[in-house]
Amino acid sequence: MAEMTSPMPSPRETVETARFWQAAREGTLLYGSCRVCGNCHYYPRLACPFCLSDAVDWLPSRGMGEIYSYSIVRRATPPYVTAWVRLQEGITLFTNIVDCDAGALAIGTNVKLVFALSTDGHAIPVFTPIGPSFTLGSHAGST
Amino acid sequence: MPHYSHSYVVGIFEHPLRLAPDKSVAQLHAEVARGALADAGLAKSDIDGYFCAGDAPGIGPLSMVEYLGLNVQHVDSTDIGGSSPIRQVAAAARAIAAGKCNVALITTAGRPRAESAAPGALTENPDFPESGFELPYRPLLAASYAMCARRHMYDFGTTSEQLAWVKVAMSHHAQHNPNALLRNVVTTQDVLNSPLIADPLHKLDCCITTDGGGAIIVARKEISAELQRPRVRLRGAGEHIKYQRGSDVDLTSTAGVLSGQRAYAESGLSPADIKYLSTYDSFTITVLLAIEDLGFCAKGEGGRFVADGKLISGIGRLPVNTDGGGLCNNHPALRGGMTKVIEAVRQLRGEAHPAVQVKNCDLAIAHGTGGMLDRRHGCATIILERE
Numbered sequence: 001m002a003e004m005t006s007p008m009p010s011p012r013e014t015v016e017t018a019r020f021w022q023a024a025r026e027g028t029l030l031y032g033s034c035r036v037c038g039n040c041h042y043y044p045r046l047a048c049p050f051c052l053s054d055a056v057d058w059l060p061s062r063g064m065g066e067i068y069s070y071s072i073v074r075r076a077t078p079p080y081v082t083a084w085v086r087l088q089e090g091i092t093l094f095t096n097i098v099d100c101d102a103g104a105l106a107i108g109t110n111v112k113l114v115f116a117l118s119t120d121g122h123a124i125p126v127f128t129p130i131g132p133s134f135t136l137g138s139h140a141g142s143t
Numbered sequence: 144m145p146h147y148s149h150s151y152v153v154g155i156f157e158h159p160l161r162l163a164p165d166k167s168v169a170q171l172h173a174e175v176a177r178g179a180l181a182d183a184g185l186a187k188s189d190i191d192g193y194f195c196a197g198d199a200p201g202i203g204p205l206s207m208v209e210y211l212g213l214n215v216q217h218v219d220s221t222d223i224g225g226s227s228p229i230r231q232v233a234a235a236a237r238a239i240a241a242g243k244c245n246v247a248l249i250t251t252a253g254r255p256r257a258e259s260a261a262p263g264a265l266t267e268n269p270d271f272p273e274s275g276f277e278l279p280y281r282p283l284l285a286a287s288y289a290m291c292a293r294r295h296m297y298d299f300g301t302t303s304e305q306l307a308w309v310k311v312a313m314s315h316h317a318q319h320n321p322n323a324l325l326r327n328v329v330t331t332q333d334v335l336n337s338p339l340i341a342d343p344l345h346k347l348d349c350c351i352t353t354d355g356g357g358a359i360i361v362a363r364k365e366i367s368a369e370l371q372r373p374r375v376r377l378r379g380a381g382e383h384i385k386y387q388r389g390s391d392v393d394l395t396s397t398a399g400v401l402s403g404q405r406a407y408a409e410s411g412l413s414p415a416d417i418k419y420l421s422t423y424d425s426f427t428i429t430v431l432l433a434i435e436d437l438g439f440c441a442k443g444e445g446g447r448f449v450a451d452g453k454l455i456s457g458i459g460r461l462p463v464n465t466d467g468g469g470l471c472n473n474h475p476a477l478r479g480g481m482t483k484v485i486e487a488v489r490q491l492r493g494e495a496h497p498a499v500q501v502k503n504c505d506l507a508i509a510h511g512t513g514g515m516l517d518r519r520h521g522c523a524t525i526i527l528e529r530e
Contacts, residue, residue, distance in 0.1 A: 009281065012274065040390045068392065069297070071286040082280055094280060124280075
């Protein structure tokens with residue numbers, strides 16, 4: 001488990017999301033994939049947010065991606081990092097970056113999935129940097 | 144097409160207080176209603192439609208209708224965040240056109256400053272369907288907007304100094320507003336020297352938190368014709384809700400693209416026709432994105448558009464938020480939509496402060512962006528015209 005310097009609030013499980021949290025306890029991040037329209041989505045739900053089909057699979061992510069955007073919340077003590085991370089599967093999700101030198105982060109930083117414990121012991125999917133930055137897509141600007 | 148010609152904005156009122164420890168939220172709603180009625184020259188008994196949003200205490204409109212003692216035949220408490228009152232001006236006009244009511248009262252009020260509510264506290268409900276996937280990460284409202292700013296900087300080369308110019312312009316306007324919470328003129332360096340709240344947004348990139356509120360009265364044309372106030376009518380309106388679905392994430396444009404297009408389409412007008420813009424300024428980035436999305440410049444050019452005083456009335460090409468906006472004047476109940484409509488109506492009436500009054504101001508936009516910009520938010524756009 002990754003270290004967060006202050007405790008993470010716990011999610012409230014529902015009958016719909018219990019399976020997601022069970023998978024997280026087992027070290028897997030699930031995302032939604034629709035068998036009817038073929039679109040993937042996050043956060044995962046049992047009604048496709050593209051076509052409203054209930055033929056939705058929850059698939060495991062390989063957990064590799066890059067930072068799409070981020071912010072260091074400096075108002076908090078200690079500061080922490082919220083981010084949007086784009087996974088190699090094409091899913092972009094809201095998360096935290098942990099175990100990092102926040103000042104060295106950039107859009108495009110390569111990250112991998114780890115799990116952090118919430119206050120009541122839920123495994124929360126978060127990300128941590130792995131090595132030098134790379135860029136998945138083409139961008140007008142640069143870091 | 145909606146028959147907007149049936150109705151006019153006839154009354155506005157902005158509560159003068161910015162800190163109200165000795166007043167209840169319901170009492171503040173009553174005070175702004177009283178003020179708007181006086182401005183219009185109407186009586187409480189004239190009101191037969193009531194519009195409010197989540198800042199009104201009670202279930203939907205029920206408690207406030209009782210508290211105010213209204214006799215209404217139409218109510219609407221649709222809440223799309225802080226832009227709700229902007230949407231409700233159009234909803235009121237549609238209700239009047241449909242014959243559902245004749246005089247509609249819209250109120251916003253709250254006392255988050257007296258209650259020391261943290262900005263963004265509205266978002267923390269663990270039973271929302273997305274909450275399990277967000278609350279563990281301790282989302283902060285400023286960080287939500289900061290991540291959009293960061294991505295805009297990355298994609299388009301926007302700078303913190305350009306964002307700071309938004310605050311500088313609001314401060315130039317606020318110095319003339321005796322009720323503004325912050326009346327000191329600031330420089331871009333002041334903004335950049337203020338503490339970082341959530342990178343890249345500084346303290347002075349964030350709106351203020353204030354108590355108080357405001358109210359608007361929209362009335363049927365025949366009623367407005369009997370009143371002694373300048374007449375302001377609705378030309379077009381649009382609304383849109385934007386969200387992310389994981390595979391189509393986009394942090395650099397807002398629901399304002401479509402709410403704006405719909406308002407222009409209904410009115411037959413274009414950005415070039417607009418003399419004044421009231422736009423939601425929860426954060427400096429909110430203004431920059433709205434200016435792009437409403438078509439005042441191309442996507443990515445907002446940084447250059449807002450820089451060097453171009454939003455300052457009398458100096459810049461597009462005067463914005465001449466009351467000082469939510470960044471300097473007032474952001475009551477953590478919701479900025481109400482004051483956007485009020486200042487737009489003042490401009491159209493020629494009742495803005497002389498130092499910031501826009502010459503020949505015949506067409507204005509009031510635009511709102513409420514919610515969490517990076518995840519889900521609602522935009523509402525109305526185009527108002529002086530008759």
